[in-house]
Amino acid sequence: MPNTSANQTFLQGGGEMGALMRAHDWAATPLGPTDHWPQSLRSMVSACLNSPLLGTILWGPELRMLYNDAYIPSLADRHPAALGRPVADVWGQAWDMVAPAFHHAMRTGEGFAQNKVELPMVRNGQAEITYWNFSAAPIRGEDGSIVGLLNQGIEFTGQVIAEQQRLAAKQQLRDMNEQLAHEVAIRTEERNLMWDTSPDLMVVIDFEGVIHRVNPAWTELLGYAAAELIGHHVNEFIVEEDHGSTVDAYLATARGSQVRIANCYRHKDGTQHWISWVAAPAGVMTYATGRDITEEKTRQAQLESTHEQLRQAQKMEAVGQLTGGLAHDFNNLLAGISVSLEMIETRISQGRLRDIAKYLSVAEGATKRAAALTHRLLAFSRRQTLAPKPTNAAALVNSMLDMIQRTVGPSITVESIPAPDLWPALVDPSQLENALLNLCLNARDALMGGGCIVIEMGNCEIDADRARQQDVPQGQYLAMHVTDNGTGMAPEVLAKVFDPFFTTKPMGEGTGLGLSMIYGFAQQSGGQVRIASQLGAGTTVSLYLPRYDGEASFDPTVTGAASVAAAQRGETVLVVEDEPAIRLLVADLLQDLGYRAIEVADGNAGLEVLQSGVHLDLLITDVGLPGGMNGMQLANAGRLSRPTLRVLFITGYAADALPHRLETGMAVLTKPFSIASLAEQIRGLIG
Numbered sequence: 001m002p003n004t005s006a007n008q009t010f011l012q013g014g015g016e017m018g019a020l021m022r023a024h025d026w027a028a029t030p031l032g033p034t035d036h037w038p039q040s041l042r043s044m045v046s047a048c049l050n051s052p053l054l055g056t057i058l059w060g061p062e063l064r065m066l067y068n069d070a071y072i073p074s075l076a077d078r079h080p081a082a083l084g085r086p087v088a089d090v091w092g093q094a095w096d097m098v099a100p101a102f103h104h105a106m107r108t109g110e111g112f113a114q115n116k117v118e119l120p121m122v123r124n125g126q127a128e129i130t131y132w133n134f135s136a137a138p139i140r141g142e143d144g145s146i147v148g149l150l151n152q153g154i155e156f157t158g159q160v161i162a163e164q165q166r167l168a169a170k171q172q173l174r175d176m177n178e179q180l181a182h183e184v185a186i187r188t189e190e191r192n193l194m195w196d197t198s199p200d201l202m203v204v205i206d207f208e209g210v211i212h213r214v215n216p217a218w219t220e221l222l223g224y225a226a227a228e229l230i231g232h233h234v235n236e237f238i239v240e241e242d243h244g245s246t247v248d249a250y251l252a253t254a255r256g257s258q259v260r261i262a263n264c265y266r267h268k269d270g271t272q273h274w275i276s277w278v279a280a281p282a283g284v285m286t287y288a289t290g291r292d293i294t295e296e297k298t299r300q301a302q303l304e305s306t307h308e309q310l311r312q313a314q315k316m317e318a319v320g321q322l323t324g325g326l327a328h329d330f331n332n333l334l335a336g337i338s339v340s341l342e343m344i345e346t347r348i349s350q351g352r353l354r355d356i357a358k359y360l361s362v363a364e365g366a367t368k369r370a371a372a373l374t375h376r377l378l379a380f381s382r383r384q385t386l387a388p389k390p391t392n393a394a395a396l397v398n399s400m401l402d403m404i405q406r407t408v409g410p411s412i413t414v415e416s417i418p419a420p421d422l423w424p425a426l427v428d429p430s431q432l433e434n435a436l437l438n439l440c441l442n443a444r445d446a447l448m449g450g451g452c453i454v455i456e457m458g459n460c461e462i463d464a465d466r467a468r469q470q471d472v473p474q475g476q477y478l479a480m481h482v483t484d485n486g487t488g489m490a491p492e493v494l495a496k497v498f499d500p501f502f503t504t505k506p507m508g509e510g511t512g513l514g515l516s517m518i519y520g521f522a523q524q525s526g527g528q529v530r531i532a533s534q535l536g537a538g539t540t541v542s543l544y545l546p547r548y549d550g551e552a553s554f555d556p557t558v559t560g561a562a563s564v565a566a567a568q569r570g571e572t573v574l575v576v577e578d579e580p581a582i583r584l585l586v587a588d589l590l591q592d593l594g595y596r597a598i599e600v601a602d603g604n605a606g607l608e609v610l611q612s613g614v615h616l617d618l619l620i621t622d623v624g625l626p627g628g629m630n631g632m633q634l635a636n637a638g639r640l641s642r643p644t645l646r647v648l649f650i651t652g653y654a655a656d657a658l659p660h661r662l663e664t665g666m667a668v669l670t671k672p673f674s675i676a677s678l679a680e681q682i683r684g685l686i687g
Contacts, residue, residue: 008034010042014049015069020080021049029084031064040141044150054155057139058102059148062086074130074155076123094119094130102136102149109146111137131160201275201290207254209233209247212285221292223268239264239272253279253286262293337363337370367672388525390548391429393457393478394418400433404453407437408444412451419458425478425545427525432545435518439482439541442515446486446539456481460544472528476547483540489533497531518543571617571686572596576606576634577650578626582671586620586650586678593679603629610638616645617686623651623658632658635666646685 011022011034027033034042041059048055049068056067065087072079075090082090088099097119101112113135121130134153141147195202195215201222202215214229224237234250235243242263249261258280265273274297279288340363347355397416405414425432436455443453460479467474489497498519515531518541522529526546533539573595577583583599590597598614600606603625610619619638621631629637635647644665649658652671662668669681 010046011049012046016072017067017069017083018049020083021045021066024083026084029064030062031059031084038142038147040139040147044139044148048150051152053152055150055152056087057148058087058136058151059139063088063102063106063149065090077125078123091121094121098134102151105136105138105149106146109138109140111135128157130155130157132156198289201292203234203288203290205234205250205286205288206284207250207286209235209250222265222273228268237265239266249277249279250286253281256281337367370672388426388428390424390550391427391432392422393425393427393432393480393545394422396429396432397436397455397457397480400436404437404440408440408447408453409449411449412444412447412453414440414453415455417454417456421459422457423459423476423478424548424551426548427527427545428521431521431525435521435543436480436482438515438518442541443482443484443486443539446484446488448487451485454481454483456483459547462544470528470530470544472544473526477527477544478547480543480545481540482543483538485538488535488537488539490535494531494533498529515541570594570596572598572615573618573620573682574598574600574606574609574616576600576603576619576621576625576631578602578622578624582622582650589675589678590682593682595682602627603631603634606634607637610634610645611641616642618646618648618682620648620650620682623649648681648685 008022011018014021031037037045041057044057045066048057048066051068052070054068054070054074056065056071058064059066063086064084065082066084067075067082075082078090087102088095098114098117101114105111113133115133117132117134119130119132121128132153132155134151136149136151138146139148139150198215199217199220201217203211203218204213205211211229211232211234214224214226216226218224218226218229222237229237235246238246245261246263249259252259258278260276260278262274262276265275267273272294273292274294275290276293277288277290279286281287340359343359344356344363347353347359394416397418401414401416405412408414440453440455447453457478457480460477462470462472462474462477464474497515519529522543522545527544529544530542531539532542573590575583575586575590575597577586577599578601580601583601587597587599598609598616600609603621604627606619606621606625607629610616619635621634623631625631625634631649631651635645635649638647639645647666649662649666649668650671650673651658651668658668665685667681667685669678
């Protein structure tokens with residue numbers, strides 16, 4: 001039963017242990033009830049309970065333990081069962097190691113103190129080594145005999161472990177430093193060995209390009225002794241054209257960058273060596289290693305020369321193919337024209353004038369086909385004369401649908417699908433019509449007499465990644481897709497479709513310039529064309545045309561014969577043309593139309609007329625003129641003194657002489673042209 005004695009004032013305070021002792025059933029222990037405890041025990045227990053130092057009273061012959069709160073952590077899992085039990089039962093083997101000193105104190109009354117005592121213990125199920133400073137003082141009873149011991153101490157196991165760890169870390173650091181010093185010594189030795197034996201050039205230069213150290217390879221590779229290099233600027237040994245890149249390189253290392261560079265060094269004997277360098281900063285110096293790549297450069301140059309020869313051979317093969325195709329087609333066309341003219345001459349001499357009309361028709365047809373062929377060639381070479389303008393592609397396609405449908409035949413369905421809010425395109429509308437018609441004709445041939453052609457239009461934003469993939473400038477485009485569900489193309493055919501004169505049609509059917517013309521037109525317009533096809537699954541040709549940022553309208557082109565507009569007031573036209581036949585025909589045509597014509601053969605003569613006081617209503621000039629002044633330059637010079645001068649350029653091949661957009665009051669007419677188209681252009685400019 002718990003001790004119920006009220007005489008427990010000596011147990012007041014003491015924290016956890018004071019409460020445990022007050023509640024403990026001491027009557028059931030050999031110590032008996034607390035009110036029977038001698039005063040000496042009461043006094044020592046009271047002092048121990050309220051001491052901040054680790055302490056325990058070892059009482060009686062069995063040295064039973066009465067301890068304070070400071071002693072609890074050392075007991076660990078032995079608390080609270082240790083209270084009132086013999087110390088030998090509580091500590092077991094650890095007590096056996098220190099017991100002799102305690103027993104000696106009990107016998108003799110001589111206290112003792114021991115420091116840095118190492119004790120193995122098992123606490124919380126874990127074996128450990130503990131470290132203590134402790135002491136024992138005898139307790140005398142009322143009769144003066146020794147009845148117990150006051151055991152006080154300090155456990156400093158944590159401090160010992162911390163010190164051991166510190167010493168271990170210190171030793172580890174010492175070992176690491178020794179290992180590092182050893183490795184540095186080895187690396188230094190290796191670097192020195194590499195410096196002395198490496199076949200590569202090694203150099204240390206400052207951030208102003210002055211050489212401070214070189215390895216022996218400089219002498220072996222470039223012929224210079226170290227004394228001839230140290231203290232000199234690196235550019236003294238480099239060919240002049242590489243000076244700038246070399247300076248940029250060591251300045252970059254001064255900013256902390258690693259640099260790769262190849263430059264050309266002069267050997268002491270005057271020969272040249274290409275060196276590939278890797279350079280990096282180290283403190284206030286640049287360290288660089290260079291490898292001789294002269295042989296690689298020579299091999300590369302030889303390889304590039306071989307590739308260039310191959311490219312030239314391929315170009316010549318293409319030129320041969322081009323000229324062969326041209327010769328075939330133009331010979332056919334010239335034969336139609338020349339034979340028709342001979343037959344006309346024969347029929348006139350025979351008086352058979354009725355037959356002249358059919359020969360004229362043949363000659364005119366051949367002339368138109370020749371003009372179409374040259375236009376396709378110029379489009380293929382991206383040299384045709386374009387007149388780009390803001391174009392509503394949906395309206396353009398809509399105006400052509402009936403004509404396309406009649407051309408492809410009733411067994412093929414033609415459908416137009418424009419996207420809502422379709423952007424206008426900046427493009428030559430007549431050339432776009434021509435390209436679209438060619439694509440629909442190709443689709444018709446692939447449909448083998450029946451199927452569907454879909455013309456789909458939409459807005460397209462091409463970002464940087466897609467621009468690289470499709471070889472087109474980044475930006476906004478109108479995309480026009482012409483899709484058929486026809487036979488499609490095999491990969492080997494698809495790879496050649498843009499080649500000039502390549503055709504899958506039988507001999508004599510088609511020129512093979514349709515898709516190459518469309519490719520050239522798209523490129524010259526600042527766009528691109530792409531084709532996707534699969535054998536048996538149809539074909540899609542996609543035209544990407546630059547967006548026009550604004551509004552655009554479209555007036556359908558009026559085809560067929562136009563009425564010839566005659567002169568209104570006998571206007572005067574200056575004709576500048578170096579080809580006598582064309583100059584004669586244009587002048588005669590002008591006179592037939594009621595205009596007064598002034599004819600000159602070159603730009604200088606034309607400029608004299610323009611700078612004179614003669615009245616002029618219009619300048620008609622070829623673009624390519626002899627004498628060093630082309631038609632565009634002549635027109636610009638004429639407008640200096642005649643700011644409102646109207647100009648009509650006639651050309652068969654303008655190359656780059658004409659700007660992408662003509663100024664107000666200027667127009668262009670490509671050769672060959674009809675009387676009606678010339679008259680219409682003249683009337684439009686003068687009117």
